[in-house]
Amino acid sequence: MSAENDSERHATKMAKKKAARDKIMATKTDEKGLVIVHTGKGKGKSTAAFGMIFRHIAHGRKCAVVQFIKGGMATGERNLIQERFSDICSFYTMGEGFTWETQNKERDIEMAKAAWEKAKELIRDETNTMVLLDEINIAIRYDYVDAHEVVEFLKAEKPEMTHVVLTGRNASEDLIEAADLVTEMELVKHPFRSGIKAQIGVEY
Numbered sequence: 001m002s003a004e005n006d007s008e009r010h011a012t013k014m015a016k017k018k019a020a021r022d023k024i025m026a027t028k029t030d031e032k033g034l035v036i037v038h039t040g041k042g043k044g045k046s047t048a049a050f051g052m053i054f055r056h057i058a059h060g061r062k063c064a065v066v067q068f069i070k071g072g073m074a075t076g077e078r079n080l081i082q083e084r085f086s087d088i089c090s091f092y093t094m095g096e097g098f099t100w101e102t103q104n105k106e107r108d109i110e111m112a113k114a115a116w117e118k119a120k121e122l123i124r125d126e127t128n129t130m131v132l133l134d135e136i137n138i139a140i141r142y143d144y145v146d147a148h149e150v151v152e153f154l155k156a157e158k159p160e161m162t163h164v165v166l167t168g169r170n171a172s173e174d175l176i177e178a179a180d181l182v183t184e185m186e187l188v189k190h191p192f193r194s195g196i197k198a199q200i201g202v203e204y
Contacts, residue, residue: 031161032180034180035180036163036182036183037165037166037182038167038183039167039171042185053130056089062129064132065078065089066134068095068116068139068145068168069168073204075204076200076204090128113145119133123159126161128162130164131165132167135168136167137167138169140172147175
């Protein structure tokens with residue numbers, strides 16, 4: 001087959017594919033605020049969520065972040081948002097570190113409950129078009145925050161056009177069931193297993 005014939009066949013095939021795709025896209029006309037869950041053992045849950053937060057910032061849309069567990073160390077995303085975009089993105093680090101670092105269950109529960117109260121306040125505020133609840137799945141897993149309460153709140157009180165992103169391993173089945181979009185990050189390979197520590201610009 002000549003290169004010319006091959007090019008023509010490709011163009012015809014792509015034209016058919018585009019027509020089919022356009023037909024499908026024409027039926028997708030609704031908009032709504034999504035409940036988005038990032039879970040799984042693989043890296044990238046919070047990273048992907050912050051990608052969406054920065055998209056909102058880039059579009060001039062007001063948004064907010066509540067961190068349920070992290071807090072013991074500075075991170076690039078928190079520094080950037082607080083230093084340059086605090087007028088459009090509220091950032092609350094309510095946790096004091098991972099549970100094995102704090103070693104104080106009562107304090108962890110107290111901080112998680114305070115984070116959930118702040119999260120509800122921010123979600124109720126309809127000027128926020130996205131609210132990220134970073135590592136809330138871990139707080140739920142340890143029973144610091146009640147999964148049923150989170151699901152019922154999102155069903156009853158989340159404004160129609162507000163997106164809420166919930167990250168962390170071991171998302172509850174109730175939350176997965178209630179969500180509009182769920183992504184599970186699968187761990188295939190991780191440098192930590194080879195003795196590589198968390199690094200600036202990759203993990204924080």
